[in-house]
Amino acid sequence: MGASPVITITGCVIVAIRDNLDDRSVMMLQDQLVEEVARTKAKGVIIDISSLEIVDTFVGRMLGAMAEMAGMLNARTIVVGMRPAVAMTLVELGMTLAGVETALNADKAMGLILSGRASTSRAR
Amino acid sequence: MNAMDRIGASAIKRTKFVTAVSEIARNALIYGGGGVMTFHLHKLAGRPSVLAECVDHGPGIADVDRALQDGYTTGKGLGLGLSGARRLVDRFAIETLPGEGTTVIMECGAR
Amino acid sequence: MALATIIQNEFDQILANWMRDQGREGVRRTDVVSARESEAQSRELLQALARALRDTRSDDTFDFSNPGWDPVREALEHISQTRTESGVSPTEMAWFIASIKQSIFTILSQRNADDPKLLIDQVWMVTKIVDQMALHAISAYVDQREAIIERQQSEMTEVSAPVVKIWDRIVTVPLLGTVDSFRAQTVMENLLQAIVEREAEVAIIDITGVSTVDTMVAQHLLKTAAAVRLMGAECVISGISPKIAQTIVHLGVDLPNVVTRGDLQSGLSYAFERLGVKIGG
Numbered sequence: 001m002g003a004s005p006v007i008t009i010t011g012c013v014i015v016a017i018r019d020n021l022d023d024r025s026v027m028m029l030q031d032q033l034v035e036e037v038a039r040t041k042a043k044g045v046i047i048d049i050s051s052l053e054i055v056d057t058f059v060g061r062m063l064g065a066m067a068e069m070a071g072m073l074n075a076r077t078i079v080v081g082m083r084p085a086v087a088m089t090l091v092e093l094g095m096t097l098a099g100v101e102t103a104l105n106a107d108k109a110m111g112l113i114l115s116g117r118a119s120t121s122r123a124r
Numbered sequence: 125m126n127a128m129d130r131i132g133a134s135a136i137k138r139t140k141f142v143t144a145v146s147e148i149a150r151n152a153l154i155y156g157g158g159g160v161m162t163f164h165l166h167k168l169a170g171r172p173s174v175l176a177e178c179v180d181h182g183p184g185i186a187d188v189d190r191a192l193q194d195g196y197t198t199g200k201g202l203g204l205g206l207s208g209a210r211r212l213v214d215r216f217a218i219e220t221l222p223g224e225g226t227t228v229i230m231e232c233g234a235r
Numbered sequence: 236m237a238l239a240t241i242i243q244n245e246f247d248q249i250l251a252n253w254m255r256d257q258g259r260e261g262v263r264r265t266d267v268v269s270a271r272e273s274e275a276q277s278r279e280l281l282q283a284l285a286r287a288l289r290d291t292r293s294d295d296t297f298d299f300s301n302p303g304w305d306p307v308r309e310a311l312e313h314i315s316q317t318r319t320e321s322g323v324s325p326t327e328m329a330w331f332i333a334s335i336k337q338s339i340f341t342i343l344s345q346r347n348a349d350d351p352k353l354l355i356d357q358v359w360m361v362t363k364i365v366d367q368m369a370l371h372a373i374s375a376y377v378d379q380r381e382a383i384i385e386r387q388q389s390e391m392t393e394v395s396a397p398v399v400k401i402w403d404r405i406v407t408v409p410l411l412g413t414v415d416s417f418r419a420q421t422v423m424e425n426l427l428q429a430i431v432e433r434e435a436e437v438a439i440i441d442i443t444g445v446s447t448v449d450t451m452v453a454q455h456l457l458k459t460a461a462a463v464r465l466m467g468a469e470c471v472i473s474g475i476s477p478k479i480a481q482t483i484v485h486l487g488v489d490l491p492n493v494v495t496r497g498d499l500q501s502g503l504s505y506a507f508e509r510l511g512v513k514i515g516g
Contacts, residue, residue: 023150053139056146057204080467084427085139087462092140093147093208094194102467104434109467136424 006032008040012113013075014106016048026062033066037075044113045070046106050081060095067100076101078109131165131172133234141174141232144209148178148228151205155198156180156226166231168214173233181225188220236346238357239288242281245342250274250281252338260334268321276314281335283310284364297360299367308371315375319383325376332369336361396422398429405506406435407499409474411444419455423462430468437506438463441499443474453488460493469494469509473502 006015006029013036015029033045047063049055055063067077078101082090090097101118103109112118133141145161152159159180166175185191192210197203210216215231242249254274268276283306291303299308311332318328339361347354396418398408406429408422426438440459445452460470473496475483483490496502507514 054142054146056143056150057208058146058150079465082466083135083139084424084431084462084466085136087427087465088136088423088458089140089143089212090465091458091461092211093143094204094211095208096461097465102465104430104436104467108436 004029006036008036008042009110010114011040011043012110013037013040013042013045014048015046016050016106017052019051021052021059023058026059030062030066030069034069034073037070037073042075044075044109045077046109046113047077047079048081048106049079049086050083050105052086053083055082055086055090057093057095060090060093060097064097064099071099076113078103078112080104080106080109131174131234133174133232137232137234140212141176141230144212144230144232145176145178147205147209148176148230152178152180152182152226152228155185156182159225168231168233171233173214173231175229175231178228178230179225180227184222184224184226185218185220186222188218192218238343238360239285241342241346242285242288242339245346246281246285249335249338249342250278252341253277253281253335256334256337257331260330268318268323272317276317277335280307280310280314280332280368283307284368297363299364299371307368311368311372312375315372316379319376319379325373328372328376329369332372333365336365339365396425398425400429400433400435401439401503402506402512404434404436404510405439405503406430406433406437407439407441407502409441409444413446414452414455416451416455419452419459423455423459426459427462427466430463430466435468437469437471437509439471439473439499439502439506441474441502442472442479443476443499445474445479448479448482450486450488453483453486453490457488457490457493460490471496471502471505473497473499 004015004018006013008014013033015033017029021029033047036042037045045066047066052059063077063079070077079097080103082102101109101112103112149159149161152161157180159178159182161176161178164175164177166173190196192207193203194207195203196207206218209228209230213230213232215229217229218226219229220226254277257273257277287304287307291297291301298304315328318331323331340358343354343357343361347357396408396410398406400406406426408426408429410422414422422440426440429435430438440456442448442456456472460472463470471494472490475495475497494502494505496505506512
């Protein structure tokens with residue numbers, strides 16, 4: 001399984017996670033994203049998880065950690081495209097990803113980052 | 125995953141079950157030093173279900189009741205794995221003997 | 236003379252007597268099952284029985300689960316299904332099957348009058364078979380009833396929780412009546428699915444029509460709100476009556492991160508505000 005490609009467009013680091021990840025590639029992806037944010041001085045990170053059928057506590061924790069690390073570099077992290085079944089499972093697991101912003105899709109997340117608006121679904 | 129398709133499980137049930145299996149497998153790997161996971165087609169209250177059994181021969185869990193509480197962990201996780209997995213399935217059973225290992229049984233119906 | 240041979244040879248006579256007995260026993264239900272249908276069903280069942288008796292060895296080791304009895308079981312399931320749909324009770328269904336005994340016994344006693352031992356064996360065998368048939372019909376009846384109930388339940392849940400797109404990027408679902416876990420789950424699933432399909436950014440759950448809010452219902456609302464947020468939308472709960480507000484506070488349920496409003500209109504205007512929608516002049 002190849003790594004998911006990370007690209008940066010107008011100050012947004014974007015990654016569409018392609019397949020269900022094993023733990024090692026999750027950690028590799030995290031490294032890659034943080035380095036890309038630092039290198040490009042990006043304002044935001046968009047992680048598209050629409051192809052993920054499973055998000056367990058390990059991946060959930062990585063998303064939270066990612067948001068925190070990017071935050072330290074002054075970038076927002078927005079997770080987009082979560083499937084309904086995944087959302088319900090995470091809630092049942094007790095993982096609400098409180099520190100992570102969410103949006104329906106990458107397009108909307110891009111709009112949020114470029115306009116500097118807060119996500120409608122930010123945790124209060 | 126295929127087993128859940130075979131019993132015609134809904135997307136939600138399938139995702140919940142596979143996530144629970146993933147949590148338990150990770151526990152067996154990190155705390156139990158690796159284990160064996162087997163799947164069977166089964167019946168729960170007369171309806172088809174999938175049963176997963178995870179056996180490891182690790183150190184066992186000293187205090188199962190506490191381990192099943194949200195937020196309790198002896199490692200560096202969130203302490204949601206075991207308790208969360210229990211909420212995701214229709215039937216959850218855990219058997220552990222200190223020094224001998226842990227067996228977790230999870231069962232999930234189609235809807 | 237062997238049982239299978241007798242039933243084969245005297246088929247028409249047995250069928251005619253059975254039809255007559257059905258009328259006498261009052262199991263015919265001419266109001267819901269027409270005479271023609273009734274005869275067709277009886278014939279179908281008797282034919283299956285004759286075939287099974289011929290194909291299996293009807294000695295003492297009678298086993299209804301033997302594949303040789305498949306045609307009988309299928310016939311029973313078919314009859315049970317048509318009768319369930321027309322509203323026949325399980326007792327009537329069992330009587331209908333059991334009433335076949337008399338006509339068979341009559342024929343047997345005529346043909347084997349000279350061999351009482353054989354006659355008794357055959358009567359015993361027929362009793363065993365017919366009892367099994369009646370039991371199987373009842374169990375098929377129960378299965379079919381359960382399937383009907385399940386279908387109705389899921390249909391009702393669908394109907395009682397319609398998710399509506401009321402504005403661009405806004406969906407709403409009204410909750411009505413008593414909310415149990417199963418319904419709360421279905422509402423959550425439908426709502427999340429609608430958020431994906433309609434690309435909604437605000438989801439309003441209107442609980443005006445909910446009769447009581449207890450801890451369980453509040454928990455489900457919280458979970459739904461959390462899941463909606465994870466998908467990238469915002470959840471608003473409207474229709475909080477003064478009474479429900481009191482209940483929620485008294486229950487000690489915390490609703491953090493959830494916007495609540497008194498009625499659907501306020502919920503909607505909150506959504507407009509969030510999305511920057513301007514209405515009128």
